Every structure is written in C-alpha cells, then in structure tokens.
Amino acid sequence: MRTMSGDQVEAAVAGCTAALRPAVDRDWGAVDAGGLEWSCRETAEHVASDLLAYAGQLAGRARDAYVPFEITLDEGTGNAGVLHVVETTGALFAATVRTTPPGVRAFHPYPFGSADREGFAAMGVAEVLLHTHDIARGLGIPYEPSPDLAAAVLAWLFPHVRPDTEPWPTLLWATGRGELPGRAPVTGWRWCNNLVLPAGRVTLTGIRPAVADDIRLGGTGGLDWLGGAPHEGTRQACAALMSAYERGVLRPEFGVFALVRRDDGRAVGSVSFHGAPDEEGRVEIGYDLVEAARGQGCATEAVRSLTEWALARDDVDTVVAAIAADNLPSQSVASRAGFVRAAVEEERTAREAHGMADGLRLYLRRA
Template sequence: MLSMGGEQVEQAVASCVAALRPAVDRDWEAVRARGLEWDCRRTAEHIAGCLLAYAGQLAGRARDAYVPFEITLGGTDDGLDRADNAGLLHVIETTGALLAATVRTTPREVRAFHPYPFRSAGREGFAAMGVAETLLHTYDVTRGLGLPYEPPAELCEGVLAGIFPHVRPGPAAWPTLLWATGRGELPGRAPVTEWHWSNTLVLPADRLTLQGISPASARDLSLGGDGGFDWAGGGPYQGTRDAAGMLMKAYEAGTHRPEWGVFALVRREDGRAVGGLGFHGSPDEDGRAEIGYDLVEAARGQGYATEAVRALAEWALARDGVRALFATVDRANTPSQRVLGRAGFRKAGGDEEQLAYERS
C-alpha cells in the first residue's frame, strides 16, 4: 500500500499521457467525456488545471481559500497558436511535474487549504488528490474516445487508502475506486450516487499538532515502520502500533471513520512525533467514545499527554451527538491517571485492576 508522493504523481501523469497519446489527431471537442457534461478536451484541460492548482495551494501555503488563479492554454485571444491535443498533453506533463516537485520539497507538517472535509490537506493529501483527478478523468476521456485504460493497481490502492479511508477495500483497487466515485459497479454493493474523498484531520494544541493517521500510514506502523513520521526517542511505542493495527482492521471491514481514528502527536518545534492518541471506535448509540494514548519514553513527564488529551476531548465533545469520553487505566499507572485528571476527566468506577475515567 503506497503513500502518495511525487513519484506517484509522475506515474499517474505518465499513465494518462500514454493512454491519450494515440488519439491526439482526433477532435476531442466533438466527443463528450463519459459521465460528464464536459467534452474530452475540456476534461483533459481540467486534469492540468487540478495539478497546477494543487501545486499552487502547497507552494503558496494557502490558508483560507484557493489561490485565485487558473490555467489558460494558448489561443487566438492572446496571440498564441491554439494548443493542439499534443500540446495539451505536454501541459499535463508539465503541471504534473510542478505538483511532484512541490510535494517533494514541502515539509510534512505544512497544511494548505482544501475545502473537504476538514478545510486543509498536507503534501500526501494533495499528491493523492492529484493522482485521483488524473486517473479518474483519464478514465472519463478514454471511455468517451473508446480507448483502453487501466492505471497501475498500486496507485489506485494508494488513493483509496489515502483519501478514501471510509471506503471498504474491494477485491481489486481500480474497480473499487471507480465504484467509490460513481463510475462503476461492485457485486454486493449499492451504486454510489454521491461521493467525496476525505483528507486527514489535524487538530492544533499548544506545543503539538494531532495529525490523523491514514490507513496507508497505519499499515506501515502496524508492520513495524514509521508510518511516514519522524519519531523521537526511537518510537513509536507499542500501543501506537497496536492502535494502528485496530485502525487497519476497521478499514478492511469498512467501519473506519477517519475523524474517530488514531492521531500522531507531533511537536511543533521540530516536527517529530512523540506519541499516539485516538479513539477505540466511533461514538456508540449513547454518544460515548473510548480513548487511549501513549508517549515515547523520551517525551514523558513534559505535559504532552495532558495537552493532547485535553485538545482531543474538547474537539470530540463539541461534535453533535457526543455526550462523553471515557478511558481505562491500570491502577498502578499513576502518571496516566494524573494525565486524565489534568485533562478534565473524573473517576467513574473501576475494578481490582483498572480505574475508569470519564469527561462529559
């Protein structure tokens, strides 16, 4: 399962150009792209526009809106010869190269504006969105022109795991991505008429950011990798790996909800991850959700856990339908008990081995 980066953007663009180049001598404006109101020419121009826009968002560090610019191909109004289809493919290659370079040179912690669903995305999110736009609209154009097209399976798998974490994986990634975006059918699943992708949620705290972990990162963590994070103190702690494994099981079962998943605790001062924090699942029918957390040993005793738990609790309790959060702690783990107390949790029972804490 690939994490999305510059290399994946380049691969997606290469698959697009290879699929469309055999038809450069045809009239793309005379044929509608399959499933769209646009013709094939306009759809191909849209691919280039998306790639450029995503590069601009990241490079410009856009915070609250799209950077107000768009791509215009040469035409009679500006005194240039109108770009033919071969020229349009060159533009797609160029804008893809711009996005790939921007992704490679943007620090991991940078977030830029994208409206859905949490109003920001990081470099992996913009790479995944660029790949998705390229693959899906190449499909639309090739279907309109009657050309064969099937992108590399690993790209489709990476897109699904990166920005479709709420979609249960299917037996094959490309048909699943087409189904998830209303472009195909999957046996046993209802047709999709409305869809969206989901960038990871990032929550601010004082000295930390709580960065949502995608299924792609979770799988790497569960298998002993770093999940794409720079961990302090030789981390992560085993609890974070176990939580990542639980996230993967939920993803594979189709029950994962990104905002109720697992977060890496990343220090603002150096961009290093110092722990993990998250939910054991979505809130139950009574509006209650369980949390768990850990820190690498080198980061303990500095208030990071309290800061993170408080930030997550305040965010969660502000959601509609959430009434309470709870956590269980070993009776012998007094440091963790103090964390919960400082974060506004109160004792709510227990047994011989564990104490229960709750905040509402």
Template sequence: MRPINGDDVTEAVAGCTAALRAAVDRDWRAVRAKGLEWDCHATAVHVADDLIAYAANLAGRAQDAYVPFELTLDEGTDNAGLLHVIETTGALLAAAVRTAEPGVRGFHPYPFGSADAEGFAAMGIAEVLLHTRDMAEALGIAYEPSAELAESLLACLFPHVQPGPAPWPTLLWATGRGELPGRAPVAEWRWRNNLVVPAERLTLTGLRPAAAHDLRLGGDGGLTWLEGGPYEGTRDAAGMLVKAYQAGVHRPEFGVFALVRHEDGRAIGGIGFHGVPDDDGRVEIGYDLVEGARGQGYATEALRALADWALAREDVGSLFATVHRDNTASQAVVTRVGFVPVSSEDDAELAYELRR
C-alpha cells in the same frame, strides 16, 4: 498499500498522456466525456487546472482559499499541446510534493479545510486517473492504471471505503463510475484528507491506513520519532486502525493521531479513539507517550485538544477512558483534563468519563 508521493504523480500523468495520445488527432470538443457534462477537451483542461492549483496551494501554503489564479490556454492550442500542459502541470505538482517540508499543509475545502503533501499528490492523482478514464471511455481507447497505484489512492483518500476484490474497479465504484458485486451503487461521494488537530506545542496528525500499516509492521509510519518511539500502544492502535479499514468500518476522524512536536518535528506519542461513538454518543479514547517525552505535560495537552474537538461534535456526548490502577501519572492526566471516575468492572483498571 503504501503512502502516496511525487513519483506516483509522475506515473499517473505519464499513463494519462500515453493513453490519450492514441486519440490526439480526434476532435475532443465534439466528444462528451463519459458521465460528465464536459467534453473531452474541457475535461483535459480541468485536469491540468487541478494539478497546477494543487501545486500552488501546497507550495504557497495557502490558508483560507485557493491561490487566486487560473489556467488559460493560448488560443489555438491543439490536443498535443494540451497534453504537454498536463505533463508540465503534473511535473510542477510532483516537484511541490517532493520538496514540501514535513507537516506543511495548504488549503483544500474538503473535508477539514487543509491537505498535506501526500493529500495534494493523491488528489491530483485522483483527478488524473478518473478523468483519463472518463475521456478514454468516450474516445474508445484502452486505459487502466496500475493496481498498486489505485490501491494506495483508495487507502489515502477513501479510508472510509472497504477495499474490494480489485483496486481499480473499487475506485471506479466508490466514485460513482461502476458497479461492484454485493454493494449498492454510489450516487454521491467525497474523498477524505486526514484530520489534524492543533495544540499549543503539538499537532495531532491523523494517520492514514498506509502509515498505520507500516507502524503495525514495525516501521516508523513516515514519521521521525523521538528516541524510543513509537511506543507499543501506538503500534497496537495502528493495527486496530488497519483492521477497521479492511472491514470497511474505519472513520478517519475517529482513528489514531500521531503527536508531532512543533519544536523539532518529532513524533512523541499517539492518541486516538477505539472506534466511532455508540448510539449514546459515547466513545473511548486512549493515548501513550515515548518515555523521553513524559512528565512535560504533553499528554495533558494532547488529550485536552482531542477532547475539545470531539465534544464540539453533535455525535459525541461523552468520552470514556480506562487507566491501570498503578498508572498514577495517567490518572493525573485524565483528571487535569476534567475526566471524573466512574464505576469499573475491572479490578485492574479505573474508568473515567468526560461529558459535554
């Protein structure tokens, strides 16, 4: 798996139009797309409409709603012309993704109200791949995207879904379009963009499995780090995220976040959870900073922001943190945020708790 980019949008659109050209002389309005209420013509228009909408929301940095316009075809546009529209809207999305500045987000309603460039690229690709399959099945033509693209799409938009034996059948199963041995049928589904939590001088940016995988292997996770980063704790946490994803127990809102500084866009550390809340609503939290960012209040700011976000949820009742006894700086951080000492069975560490 790897991060999704503009080139992947181009690949997905090229695969779509190449497949559908085999049936360009058919009456698409007379054939209902498989599993949908739309006919194949309406489905193809929907794909183009989504591609241009995602490009517009990203390029226009829409904040609270979609940019207020919609795609309308000229009267008499045939299937070949419609495929040209898909190619064009796909090119616009690919360009918007390639030229977006790091950290830029635009409105998307699910699940956290926004998406970044990678998210918009992935959502566009999902619309293309899945609906091309719906049309191809109905029209009786062959279609299957590359396994690498399907694998990366799953990791980006379906981080809560355990990888299956093959990416494309897993993606079809995850979106209610097929069966997967050993797994129950999917009746309802949603993809998940990554969560960002704003703070005064920082943005806590949720790491996707592909970025975490790169960090675990010694890469930068697609981030520009302050000199000396990422710290080893962030790499270890990224490895835990990847293992959770592979086991099918990863929940992205309770994963790992990179601390990205507003003033220069550099990542200065990591913060995150050690899993999902237990039955009592208790969840452990941990953090670290690159040495050059310490002593400036960043850890306190990040911990306070993530604690406020977590404790506002109904499924979280308390946060738990452990700190080495000789780490007085970190002890000061948790104390400033409001954590209080609790008993610890480990002589080398102190335990702290923050209740809602």
C-alpha cells in the same frame, strides 16, 4: 508502506498521456467524457488546471482559500498541446510535492479545510486517474492504471471505503463510476484528507490507513519518532484502525492521531479513539508517549484538545478512558485533562455493558 509523492504524480501523468496520445487526431471537443457533462477536451484541460492549482496551494502555503489564479491555454492549442500542458503541470506539481517540507498544510475544503503534501499528491493522482478514465471512456479507447496507484489513492484518500482485492474497480465504484458485487451504488462521494488539530506544543495529526499499516507492521509510518520508533501502544492502536478499515467501518475522524511536536516535527506518541461514538454518544479514548517524552505535559495537552473537539460534536456526549489501577501517570493525565473518576456503580455498569476488564478504572468527561 504505500507511498504518495511526486513519483506517483509523475507515474499517473505518464499513464494518462500514454493512453490518450494515440487519439490526439480525434475531435475531443465534440465528444463528452464518459459520465461527465464536460467534453473530453474540457476534461483534459481540467486535469492540467487541477495539477497547477494544487502546486499553487502548496507552494503558496494557502491558508483560507484557493490562490487566485487559473490556467488558460493559448487559442488554437491542439490535443497534443493539451497533453503537453498536462505533462508540464504534472512535472511542476511533482516538483512542488518533493520540495514541500513534512507537516506543511495548505487550504483544501474537503473535508477538514486543509491537506498536507501527501494529501495533495493523492488528490492530484486521483484527478489524473479518474479523468483519464472518463476521457478514454468517451473516446472509446482502453485505459487501466497501475493497481498500485489506485490502491495508494484509496489508502490515502478513502479511509472510509473497505479495500478490495481489485483496487481500480474499487476506486471507480467509490467515485460513482462503476459497480462492485455486494455493494450499493455510490451516488455521492467525497475523498477524505486527514484531520489535524492544534494541541499546545503538539499537533494531532490523523493517521491514514497507508501510515497505520506500516506502523502496525513495525515501521515508522514515515514519521520522525523521538527515540526512533513509536510506543507499542501506538502500534496496537494502528492495528485496530486497520481492522476497522479492512472491515469498511472506519470513521477516520475517530481514528488514531500522532502527537507531533511543533518545534521540531518529531512524533512523540499517539492519542486514539477506540471506535466511533455508540448510540449513547459515548466514545473511548486512549493514549501513550514514547519514554523520552513523558512527564512534560504533552499527553495532557493532546488528550484535552481531542476530548474538547469530540465533545463539541453533536454525536458525542461522553468521552471515557479506562485506565489500569496501577497506572498512576495515566490517571494523572486524565485528571489534568478534565476527566473525573466514575462512581462505583458506573464502573460496574461499564464492565457489564461495555466489556471493561476488571482492574481498570473508569474516567469520564461529559459535554
């Protein structure tokens, strides 16, 4: 599993300062950072500011806005001092990431209003890597970070970007800083933290490619699973997510969500979409629970909440669930979540148009 923690923050900062320190005697204020309207000096100060701000968001458990403070360097601080500030704010941020409990989220606007400790760590690493590149380009000095760091940023923050064998050029392309053969230039971009939705006694936590890859290969994805491991259905759903990611067609908000109990933080199952909505506004949903969590209503709460989230969107008209005829518990979950059994003709059409296998029953919930 490609981890994202304080270790990666420290590694990114160490690479930044090592690359830029040989040029501290240059006038950074007189040179624009490559591709930016800021000077190299302003860009370096921005990196320090972001690292401290991210630490503040996590430490302050900010809910609706940025914590209202910012960093100001002492007058007369030279370039060596700026790098010292980058090192210091990086250390503070790394320590904050390490001491923030799992599941804690704080405000960040892109794209769903919050991020967890891994998301903030990934954003901090991205800021350091990309802006060190910008500064080095402006100064005309070499810089190339660890491919592992670039790959981790992609797997945690860019689930919509097809991974490439060369992660650093891919990250530069994804942020409008470079070209890749066969891909159109990027003129506007945002990274993507995972979507998290409340669902009664559980929280639906969007599973990123970095996590899905570990789960499909037999791991836990860093989650504390009731019973020690996810259900096989969750592994299959994560394999499907990774297939979409590797083909560059993943829409992360229509991916896989872990069901995490709010009272103890343990994962008990998953609910997932089988892809993005089709041209008719139809999207399919599936779900499973570890055996020890069944019969307690968690699946119903999760399916109902995710279905209502989907139906509130302009691009979804119908949520469907195809359930084996002998899987009565799953049919009961669908019914309690507001689904109704499709008519015989609808089931026949679904088999013909959407490849639904014989022996499955179709349940629908419409907007």
